[in-house]
Amino acid sequence: MEVGGIQVELVRKDIKHLHLRVCPPDGRVRVSVPRRVNDATVRAMVASRLEWIRRQQARVVREGSRAKRELVTGETSWFEGRAYRLQVIEVDAAPSVGLRDGTMELRVRPGSDRSKREAVLEAWYRRKLQERIPALLAHWEPKVGVQVAECRTKLMKSRWGTCNVEARRIWLNLELAKMPVAHLEWILVHEMVHLLERRHNDRFRALLDRFLPDWRSRRDALNRPID
Numbered sequence: 001m002e003v004g005g006i007q008v009e010l011v012r013k014d015i016k017h018l019h020l021r022v023c024p025p026d027g028r029v030r031v032s033v034p035r036r037v038n039d040a041t042v043r044a045m046v047a048s049r050l051e052w053i054r055r056q057q058a059r060v061v062r063e064g065s066r067a068k069r070e071l072v073t074g075e076t077s078w079f080e081g082r083a084y085r086l087q088v089i090e091v092d093a094a095p096s097v098g099l100r101d102g103t104m105e106l107r108v109r110p111g112s113d114r115s116k117r118e119a120v121l122e123a124w125y126r127r128k129l130q131e132r133i134p135a136l137l138a139h140w141e142p143k144v145g146v147q148v149a150e151c152r153t154k155l156m157k158s159r160w161g162t163c164n165v166e167a168r169r170i171w172l173n174l175e176l177a178k179m180p181v182a183h184l185e186w187i188l189v190h191e192m193v194h195l196l197e198r199r200h201n202d203r204f205r206a207l208l209d210r211f212l213p214d215w216r217s218r219r220d221a222l223n224r225p226i227d
Contacts, residue, residue, distance in 0.1 A: 001039065003046040006053060010042060018045055020053075027057030054223035059158055071117040077104045079128070081180030088117065097124035122155075125177035129153050132181065133172075136188055144211055146195040151188075153177075160222065161187040163194040179222060186218035 001008045009030045019032040033042055046053070069075055075086045084104035091107050097120065098105045108117055133151050141147055149168035156162070156173040163170050170191045176184045189212050197204040208215045 001043065001046075003043055004050045006046075006050065008042075008046055010039075018042065020046065020049060022053060022056035022060055024060045027060045029053060029057075051219075051223070054220070055158070058223045071106070071114055071121065077121070078178035079104065079125075080177070081183070095120040097121060122174065125174055126153050129172065129174065129177040129184070132184060133188070136185055140185075140189055140192060140211075144189065144192045144196070146192055148192060148195075161191045163191040165195060165198055168195060182218055183222040186212065186215055186222065190215070 001010050006029055009028060011030065011032050012035045013032050015032060015034050017034065018037065021030045021032075022028070023030055029046070031042060031046065071086065071088065073086060073088045077084050077086045079099065084099060084102060087103050087105050089105055089107045090110040090112070092109065093107070095109065095112075095116075096107045098107070106117060106121060108120055112120075130153060137148055137151065147168065148170055151170045151172065153172050153174050153176075155175070156171070160173045160176065161171060170188070172184070172187060172191075176187060190208070193204060193207045193211065196207055212218070
């Protein structure tokens with residue numbers, strides 16, 4: 001079965017309820033269905049969950065990619081929506097990351113294992129992402145009519161961002177450093193709008209339509225895996 005461009009594996013069983021699962025490592029969608037339920041009902045259920053499915057597929061593929069990568073020369077690394085060929089260079093100097101001619105140069109001390117290489121790369125991603133945030137906040141705070149007390153970054157498994165309304169604190173997924181800046185902007189605005197409306201209801205969507213009319217296309221593009 002295909003729903004909204006997504007292939008769905010349908011399995012009929014002697015069960016009472018429908019169960020929808022996005023399976024690792026490739027994001028395959030599997031629906032277990034009671035034998036009495038017809039295809040139209042299944043199709044409607046899957047269609048109502050398309051946004052969630054795409055988010056889960058992106059997460060599953062992203063986590064699978066992270067798990068498989070050894071961070072060695074020749075692998076592909078992403079920054080701001082562009083693919084770079086990773087080149088690991090061992091030097092007796094402070095670790096660093098640099099971009100040059102389509103190559104991401106990861107300089108580490110001799111004998112650095114995968115965890116140390118990953119730590120250097122993640123620290124660089126965090127610094128680059130944090131550098132982007134002040135200008136975006138300065139641009140969007142007057143437009144949205146809110147003030148963000150603090151904006152931090154961290155790795156998150158299932159969300160691109162979160163907002164603590166009481167503390168007016170926003171967290172952004174560190175993986176956004178790999179995405180085009182337009183995706184980062186969309187998530188930041190999304191979380192800022194939560195300071196006006198906590199729930200994902202009609203008012204929330206209307207506010208997004210006002211501030212960022214193309215938010216749906218940005219959302220859909222972000223939820224497509226890049227790896």
